[in-house]
Amino acid sequence: MRIARIAVDGRALHVRADGDGWVPIDDPYAALAAGTPVVDAGERVDGRDATLLAPAVPTVLVGIAQNRGADPEPPLPVQAWLKSPRGVVPHGAAVRVRRDAGRVVAEAEVAVVIGRDTGDPTETLVTAANAQEFVLGVTAVNDLSYPDRAVLDVRNFESKGGDGSTPLGPWIDTEAPIDDLVLRLEVDGEVVRDTSAQAMPVPVRESIAYVAGWLRLGPGDVIMAGAPRSNHEVAAGSTVSVVVGGLRLETPLR
Incomplete structure (x- = not known):
C-alpha cells in the first residue's frame, strides 16, 4: 500500500x-x-x-553516519546522529540553497518510517531479526548537506541542518523490502548515481536495531539509513530526484 x-x-x-x-x-x-x-x-x-504533504511527521529524525560502502569505514556498528525534524519538506517543495556554506551535496537514502513504539531501549525489544515488525514502510529522503561546514562542525549541526534540509516522500511504501532497494540519484534528469541499499556495509534492519537500542522511537519517527555511494554535488537551479525502489522524490533547488 x-x-x-x-x-x-x-x-x-x-x-x-x-x-x-x-x-x-x-x-x-x-x-x-x-x-x-x-x-x-x-x-x-x-x-x-x-x-x-510530507508522508510522516517525525518527532525523532535519525541519520546513520558513514554507512556508505567507501573507505575508510568506521568500526561497526556505525554511529547515529540527530537531525531537526523541522527541516523536513514534501516532494516537489523548492529548497533555497544557502550561499554562505560552500558546496551543497544531495544524498539519496532509504528512509525507514517507524510504525509503532520500540519500547525501553535497555530491554532490547528490537533486533535485526524482528526490525521489520516495527516499520510502517519506507520512503525516499534527500539528505541535503554542506560538506565544507563539516570541517568545523563534526556533529552535523550546520552541515546537515536548516530549512529544507530533508526532502521526504512522496509517500510511504508499506510493502517494499527494507534491505533490498534500488537507489538512484538524478540531477536534471541525468542519472549521476546508481546503487542499492545492499551496498551499505550495515544493513537497514541492523541500523534500526542499533538506534532502537539507544533511543526509544515512536510512530512517524524516521531513520535515514545512509548513502551507499549515492551522493553528488548539486547547485541552485537544478532539480534533484531521489529514486528508492518504486518511489521518486523530486526537489527543485533555487
Whole structure:
C-alpha cells in the first residue's frame, strides 16, 4: 500500500493511493500497533483537489553516519546522529540553497518510517531479526548537506541542518523490502548515481536495531539509513530526484 498525507480544505489526512486520487484512511500507525488492516475512512479525493504533504511527521529524525560502502569505514556498528525534524519538506517543495556554506551535496537514502513504539531501549525489544515488525514502510529522503561546514562542525549541526534540509516522500511504501532497494540519484534528469541499499556495509534492519537500542522511537519517527555511494554535488537551479525502489522524490533547488 502507498500511504501519504494530504491537505484538503485545511485538514491533514492520512490517505492511500487510488489511481490519480486518494482515499482517506484511519490512523495507519494505530492499525499496525493493533495488528489490524488499514481501514478506509472517507470519500475518494481527486488528486487535483489535494496538496501532498510530507508522508510522516517525525518527532525523532535519525541519520546513520558513514554507512556508505567507501573507505575508510568506521568500526561497526556505525554511529547515529540527530537531525531537526523541522527541516523536513514534501516532494516537489523548492529548497533555497544557502550561499554562505560552500558546496551543497544531495544524498539519496532509504528512509525507514517507524510504525509503532520500540519500547525501553535497555530491554532490547528490537533486533535485526524482528526490525521489520516495527516499520510502517519506507520512503525516499534527500539528505541535503554542506560538506565544507563539516570541517568545523563534526556533529552535523550546520552541515546537515536548516530549512529544507530533508526532502521526504512522496509517500510511504508499506510493502517494499527494507534491505533490498534500488537507489538512484538524478540531477536534471541525468542519472549521476546508481546503487542499492545492499551496498551499505550495515544493513537497514541492523541500523534500526542499533538506534532502537539507544533511543526509544515512536510512530512517524524516521531513520535515514545512509548513502551507499549515492551522493553528488548539486547547485541552485537544478532539480534533484531521489529514486528508492518504486518511489521518486523530486526537489527543485533555487
